[in-house]
Amino acid sequence: MKIAGADEAGRGPLVGSVVAAAVILDPNNPIEGLNDSKKLTEKKREKLFVEIQEKALAWAIAEASHEEIDEINILQASLLAMRRAVEALKIQPEHVLVDGNKVPQGLMMSCDAVVGGDAIHAEISAASILAKVTRDHQMVELDLQYPQFGFAKHKGYPTKAHFEAIAVHGVIDQHRRSYAPVKKALALLEQS
Numbered sequence: 001m002k003i004a005g006a007d008e009a010g011r012g013p014l015v016g017s018v019v020a021a022a023v024i025l026d027p028n029n030p031i032e033g034l035n036d037s038k039k040l041t042e043k044k045r046e047k048l049f050v051e052i053q054e055k056a057l058a059w060a061i062a063e064a065s066h067e068e069i070d071e072i073n074i075l076q077a078s079l080l081a082m083r084r085a086v087e088a089l090k091i092q093p094e095h096v097l098v099d100g101n102k103v104p105q106g107l108m109m110s111c112d113a114v115v116g117g118d119a120i121h122a123e124i125s126a127a128s129i130l131a132k133v134t135r136d137h138q139m140v141e142l143d144l145q146y147p148q149f150g151f152a153k154h155k156g157y158p159t160k161a162h163f164e165a166i167a168v169h170g171v172i173d174q175h176r177r178s179y180a181p182v183k184k185a186l187a188l189l190e191q192s
Contacts, residue, residue, distance in 0.1 A: 001095060002024050002057070002091060002095075003024065003093055003094070003095045003123055004022045004023060004058075004086055004097070005022065005023050005025075005096075005097050005117070005121055005122070005123025005124035005125070005126060006021070006023075006082040006085055006086055006096055006097070006098045006104075006124070006127050007021060007082070007098070007099040007100075007118055007124050007128040007131055008020040008021075008078045008081055008082055008099075009037070009128065009131035009132040009134070009135040009136075010135045011074050013139075013155060013176075014156055014157070014166075014175055014179050014181055014182055015149075015151070015156040015172070015174050015175045015176060016066055016139065016142065016156050017063040017064060017066060017069075017081075017138065018064050018069060018074065018077050018081050019062075019063045019081065019131045019132075019134045019135040019138070020061070020063065020064075020081035020085040020131055021059065021060065021061045021085050021126075021127040021128070021130035021131040021134070022059065022062075022082070022085035022086040022088070022093075022127055023056050023058070023059045023123055023130065024056060024057045024058040024059070024089065024091055024093055024123065025055075025056055025057065025123050025126060026057045031048065031051055031056075031126065033048060034048065034126055034129070035118075035119060035125050036116075036119040036128060037125070037128040037129045037133075038118075038132075039119070040129070045129050045132060046133060048126075048129050049129055049130060049133040052126045052129060052130060053130075056126065057091055058089045058090050058091040059126070060085045060086070060088035060089045060090075061088075061130055061131065061134050062082075062084030062085040062088055063081050063084075064077035064078070064080045064081040066174050066175070066176050069176050070178040073178070074176075075102070078100075079102060079103075079104040080104065082104045083104035083105070083106060083107060085127075086104070087107075094109055094110070095110045095112070096109060096110070096111040096112075097123055097124055098112070098113050098114065098117070098124075099115075099116075099117040099118045099124045100113055100114075101115050135155070136155055139152060139155045142156075142174060146172055148165060148169050149162065149172070150162065150165060163181065166182070166185045167185070170189055171185055171186060171189075
């Protein structure tokens with residue numbers, strides 16, 4: 001049975017898309033060191049990012065934009081991005097394992113949600129690595145456009161440095177306006 005793992009990265013940040021990946025691993029071509037992307041060093045993630053793409057039977061990366069997040073909320077946007085990733089696989093799986101406690105609606109195959117799945121199932125670990133590295137690369141790109149925000153460092157997460165940058169420079173188009181800290185910053189800008 002062909003099983004795909006699906007996971008997302010970027011639910012917590014205040015800026016950018018939520019990125020998801022889906023992976024069907026090749027049982028005849030195992031990948032050493034797969035784990036929850038958050039438990040791996042950046043260097044190890046980057047190495048595995050390439051190896052997964054070389055060795056997996058199929059992989060796909062998809063996203064839901066910051067506009068979609070603001071429109072349908074981060075949970076629904078995460079599920080939408082995961083559905084897009086699964087549907088983009090060049091080989092369709094018979095079953096999908098999704099990290100978390102909810103499954104994307106509208107998939108044509110059976111699906112199970114697995115809490116903490118990125119540390120249990122290699123397929124989900126692989127998906128978590130592809131999603132995290134892709135999202136981190138997006139933040140490095142955004143940092144080149146807006147160096148004053150420090151996105152390459154904090155990856156868009158709600159850190160002290162990010163809040164300070166918003167206070168000084170305001171919000172950019174890619175900020176998620178439905179998130180409370182961004183809403184608050186916009187309200188303060190309107191008052192001034």
